[in-house]
Amino acid sequence: MYIQEISINIQADVDKDDAVEEFMNLMYAYRSSGQTQGRIESRYIEGGRIVSLPFTLEKDALDTKFNNYYVNEYAERVEAFCKAKLFYRTAGKVYDGYEGACKCEKSDFYILITNYLSIDSPITCGNCKNTVPLYKLPVYYDYGYMPVLSWESNYNACDTLQMNGEVGERWALNQMQELKSQLSKQGLKICRKIEELTGIPVYYYLHNYRKNVGNECLKLCPGCGMQWHLKTPLHASYNFKCDDCKLLSVISPNS
Ligand SMILES: [Zn+2]
Ligand SMILES: [Zn+2]
Structure with missing residues (x-):
């Protein structure tokens, strides 16, 4: 940065x-x-x-x-x-170790993801894991990217609520981890639009902080109900990936 x-x-x-x-x-x-x-x-x-x-x-x-x-x-x-x-x-x-933004000529896929601390772009490159500046993408709406930034600030707000844990924690967490939540719907709409504009698949990250019950690896994709566990985690962090629904998730750290 x-x-x-x-x-x-x-x-x-x-x-x-x-x-x-x-x-x-x-x-x-x-x-x-x-x-x-x-x-x-x-x-x-x-x-x-x-x-x-x-x-x-x-x-x-x-x-x-x-x-x-x-x-x-x-x-x-x-x-x-x-x-x-x-x-x-x-x-x-900001610091010497900053790797910079994505410089890939063409990414194989993008990920829509952010968190309460992030001020990166909410688009991550699937190849290099680096952030993709929004101005490098085709114009989203009215010369800019406000709908994408609106989802980003909604997500930041939910993540802040669940991190602080005193006000609306459960509600905020559900917004982040349920496929059918308003937040996920807003995010998925953005994924499909960026795909349409760039021709590059865009995966949506579903947060997971559920209580671990039994073998988490057997969990099925919440979109299509098929197996989606990866043998080798993607980017050393995503344990679940569905290429049909273009969803990514993680094994819950909440054991
Ligand atoms: Zn890249
Ligand atoms: Zn699926």
């Missing part, structure tokens, strides 16, 4: 609050175009300058070639309003 600096000077005769609002519209557009990660980046005003420090998956994620209509539109607006040019700089890389 990289930390980028996006900033702009505000001229003395420009209203600071209005300038910040215009700037925030641009930051929102970057988020929905898939170019920045996480929902709230560090932002501050210093010496008549608005500064924001978003995370990106690739060093060149803010290159104009990845901009969509809204990013271009809001970038122009904020520059016109502030009577200045936007300034971009890569502040750094």
Whole structure:
């Protein structure tokens, strides 16, 4: 993950609050175009300058070639309003071990998965296990990826509830592990749409934290009822995979 600096000077005769609002519209557009990660980046005003420090998956994620209509539109607006040019700089890389985003020419399959801590893209490459920047995929809806990010934040919210364990834990867990839950339905719809757009199969990850009863390996795919246990776990973590239903899951750690 990289930390980028996006900033702009505000001229003395420009209203600071209005300038910040215009700037925030641009930051929102970057988020929905898939170019920045996480929902709230560090932002501050210093010496008549608005500064924001978003995370990106690739060093060149803010290159104009990845901009969509809204990013271009809001970038122009904020520059016109502030009577200045936007300034971009890569502040750094989060840590040395960051493997970077998927660079596969063509992935054999993708996985839709996230968790309460993740600010990666919710699409993982089935070949290299790395995260796939959304801006590398065909446009999903209205120049961007908001429906995918909406599922992601719903999933993050459910995972947070089940991790905290005091409010709605059971309900949230069921949303994550039941095939017919609203959360799974929303996710599966996204899988099918991305498949249609890319021609690449997209697997949906079903969480599993059920109490282990008997031999977990005998569990059947919740979609088609067929055997789906893998002899060798995929990516050393997924124990279950159904190629017909395009579902993945794990052996529950809750013994
Ligand atoms: Zn890859
Ligand atoms: Zn199945």
